[in-house]
Amino acid sequence: ARKQLPGLVPAALHRETGLMRVRPGNAEFVQRHGAHGEIAAGATLAGRYRLTAQQGRMRSVQFWRGVDTASAQSVAITLIV
Secondary structure, three states: OOOOOOOOOHHHEOOOOOOEEOOOOOOOOEOOOOOOOOOOOOOEEOOOEEEEEEEEEEOOEEEEEEEEOOOOEEEEEEEEO
16 A cells, blocks of 8 residues: 655645655655765654665666554655656
């Protein structure tokens, strides 16, 4: 089941797929790490989901494993970047 990320503006989350769009400089939702602003393990989404490991990528889509910090549950996160 896909998790919807709380605190995102509606335009940032695709209603049907639950995918989150990450825009350059959108530090309100994603803490970016690295000199080139790459999303990295340890980044936090919506103040709740911590990215732990990237599982793959295709063009502008990234697949991540993460942790819901509120419940300590493992989650799968798909980002459109």
